[in-house]
Amino acid sequence: MQGWRDILKKSIIKIEDLPDRFGPSEEGSARAASVYPMRVNQYYLGLIQKKGDPLWLQAVPSVEELQDEICYPDPLNEENLSPVPNLIHKYPDRVLFLVSSQCAIYCRFCTRKRKVGTSRMLITPETIAAGINYIRSNPEIRDVLISGGDPLLLDDDHLASILLRLRSIPSVEIIRIGTRVPCTLPMRITLRLAKLLKKFHPLYINTHFNHPAEITPQAAQACVRLAEAGIPLSCQTVLLRGVNDNPNIMRTLMHGLLRIRVRPYYLFQADMTRGTNHFRTPIETGRDIMRSLIGHTSGLAIPTYALDAPGGGGKIPILPNYIVSEGDQLVFTNYQGKTCFYDCVKTR
Numbered sequence: 564m565q566g567w568r569d570i571l572k573k574s575i576i577k578i579e580d581l582p583d584r585f586g587p588s589e590e591g592s593a594r595a596a597s598v599y600p601m602r603v604n605q606y607y608l609g610l611i612q613k614k615g616d617p618l619w620l621q622a623v624p625s626v627e628e629l630q631d632e633i634c635y636p637d638p639l640n641e642e643n644l645s646p647v648p649n650l651i652h653k654y655p656d657r658v659l660f661l662v663s664s665q666c667a668i669y670c671r672f673c674t675r676k677r678k679v680g681t682s683r684m685l686i687t688p689e690t691i692a693a694g695i696n697y698i699r700s701n702p703e704i705r706d707v708l709i710s711g712g713d714p715l716l717l718d719d720d721h722l723a724s725i726l727l728r729l730r731s732i733p734s735v736e737i738i739r740i741g742t743r744v745p746c747t748l749p750m751r752i753t754l755r756l757a758k759l760l761k762k763f764h765p766l767y768i769n770t771h772f773n774h775p776a777e778i779t780p781q782a783a784q785a786c787v788r789l790a791e792a793g794i795p796l797s798c799q800t801v802l803l804r805g806v807n808d809n810p811n812i813m814r815t816l817m818h819g820l821l822r823i824r825v826r827p828y829y830l831f832q833a834d835m836t837r838g839t840n841h842f843r844t845p846i847e848t849g850r851d852i853m854r855s856l857i858g859h860t861s862g863l864a865i866p867t868y869a870l871d872a873p874g875g876g877g878k879i880p881i882l883p884n885y886i887v888s889e890g891d892q893l894v895f896t897n898y899q900g901k902t903c904f905y906d907c908v909k910t911r
């Protein structure tokens with residue numbers, strides 16, 4: 564059996580090394596790969612059926628990345644919200660702590676496309692120590708989100724050392740790991756890793772699936788293994804044009820996640836990240852998808868549709884509009900389009 568490191572080592576990092584079965588490469592895609600790094604590991608490559616399919620679009624560079632003149636390199640203003648490098652302190656009680664610059668694939672829509680997988684994302688033992696010191700000296704931080712890059716690309720010992728130091732800070736109540744590995748390199752979720760993570764409860768994992776074809780038996784095994792280690796699993800999905808921008812695909816994805824014990828958490832409107840404009844959909848697309856889910860299926864299958872406000876304003880939930888009018892009586896439409904009424908409580 565091949566280990567995850569071997570699978571990763573054989574990743575395709577150049578357009579010309581893609582298998583012949585996909586046919587000739589697209590004009591300009593090699594140029595895109597030289598600006599924004601490419602990595603398609605052998606596992607994820609195996610899931611791609613054909614050029615241009617939803618998995619291909621997520622992983623293979625396209626010339627469109629170079630044609631974006633609308634979006635910004637750092638739309639969420641993360642660099643200016645970092646008191647120490649690689650730690651973003653935007654909300655008072657929680658931080659985003661970037662501990663790895665590597666991922667199992669380099670997603671073409673990545674919000675940190677400006678630096679993930681490149682030498683512009685410098686993570687060293689010193690930056691990690693500085694992040695931990697910052698968290699220790701700011702006791703209002705009760706929730707630490709470890710992200711990157713992908714934290715689960717660190718080896719077990721390195722990861723354990725970070726978790727151990729975070730757990731030694733009394734004010735840190737919960738630790739969350741943001742990782743795409745259960746989806747993009749599920750063999751990384753070894754029994755040894757699950758056993759290690761278990762020592763740091765309360766620990767939550769937020770993973771990232773975007774399409775039902777990513778829910779394979781291997782991904783299921785990885786998620787179930789983490790769930791059996793007592794780790795609550797949630798998923799953030801990015802709404803992507805050509806990948807999952809339709810109600811049927813989204814419903815299938817949400818149901819598939821619940822079957823592998825992952826609870827949908829966020830559905831993100833695509834950020835205004837330079838090089839990703841071709842993935843963005845109108846807000847109405849997201850609202851229509853939410854309208855197609857709410858009431859029609861289990862509440863557990865329904866993520867919060869949210870937009871991360873440009874400039875660092877934080878996540879803003881967006882709901883379809885159900886309210887027709889407000890006053891002494893609230894008038895609204897239900898999920899079937901039927902008009903309903905609710906008499907408001909008189910306060911005087």
Ligand SMILES: *Cc1c(COP(=O)(O)O)cnc(C)c1O
Pocket residue numbers: 651652653654657658659708878
């Ligand atoms: C998304 C995010 C968080 C976490 O937000 P939740 O809504 O609590 O999941 C924290 N910090 C930053 C900088 C973020 O972008």
Ligand code: SF4
Pocket residue numbers: 665666667668669670672673674675679711712713743
């Ligand atoms: S796994 Fe996450 S951080 Fe890494 S490239 Fe994909 S979206 Fe970006």
